[in-house]
Amino acid sequence: MTWYLRREWVDQEDGIESVMIHYTWSLPEGWPDWERNHNARMLVDAGGFPRRRWKVLRMPRGVYDEHGGGLSLQYRLHFFFEVWQHGRNWHTDLESQDIVYRDMEYVDHEGWVTHLCVYWSVYDWQAPVYSPMEDPRFPGDSEFTSERYYAYQDKDRYSYFKSQLLGQLPLPHLWRSRIWAPRGAPVLQQFHVGHLYPREETFETWLGPDGPSSAGGGHWVLHL
């Protein structure tokens, strides 16, 4: 699974017909290599005055160091805008942002939780990500991993076996997942906590700093 980053443009002058964002990635401290990797997306015209345009970019989990360093979870996003205005095109200056990550953890001392996700979004709630969490001790080859829950049609069966397998793990249960963002950017974040077995006890909530809330309601604001 990947994550999403919304980029916006606000027209500062008249006569702009369209705007494209060009972007690529590099290792931290690296420079863009447009010959190797060049992505371009046309922005959605949202109208208004001044006219606003936006695009949600799908972002990688990391960038491979091809000189033997493996996958770097931190990397750099490089981008510029190509603007068509009055029949001509011009480019903005290249901008670069460090993309950093944080490993999130939710500690369940009682073993009550059967389903848990991080619900998060960079800057605002317009490009949210719903990331399943897992205790790293939970077997990755099990059909009951958190990632496999969604395509599992018999949710009751899944929840039963998930709760049974979780019950075999010593407490506390340490649910983990990972989030990314441009360094220093605000990340809005909640936990979606579920107790889905047994069925008569089913309970779920969206947890923020002030306790239970709704999706996109009370949330923490993190800066990575």
Place this chain on the structure above:
Amino acid sequence: MGMADGVIEGPTFALTKEWVDPSPGIDLVEVHYAWGPPGEPPDWERQETAVATPLDPGPPPRRAAALELPRFVDGATDFLLHSFFFVAGAGGQASTPVITEQIGAREVRYDDADNRYTNVGVVWTVGGSRDPNYSVAALDGLPFSGGDDQAVTPVYEFVQAVPAPHVFRGRVWGVKGQPVTHVFHLVRLGSPAGDDAERWDDNGGRGWPLTI
């Protein structure tokens, strides 16, 4: 420079999935999707996800998620898109049945009878999506007309060397049997006479409809 993990290599396109809340109290709707060659079942180990965000509050509330799809799977423009919605709230969690759709491409053509333009692009949207996509249309007889993920390249002299009439061909992608709307982005760039220009051939603002 390194290759990125978890994103599609090469050009992509956006396809929007819409959802209408069937009852009050729904907290989250997320599209799960996977693509693969024709004849093969979905591989959910390689699924992608996109949270559907509110389009309007309703009632009933409508939500939309933009899926990012490759333009080629194993080198082919025809492939399968498998998707379902995961819905949380309103007293439970559920996944809808999997829907499989055929993705395909169609060629679109722009005839530049006056040999006026050096670069032609195709801007297109799938179904009712607001997310525009961009394809570079290649000029017959000019093998390097630019890639879909590149800025417009100055090729004025090369275009002039191509015998008239000039025919530009591009491709649009979508769901087979469903509509795609496209417009042509017409560019004259690098003219020594200083008469560079840009205009849109957009059927009076309505776009040109076609069915994949």
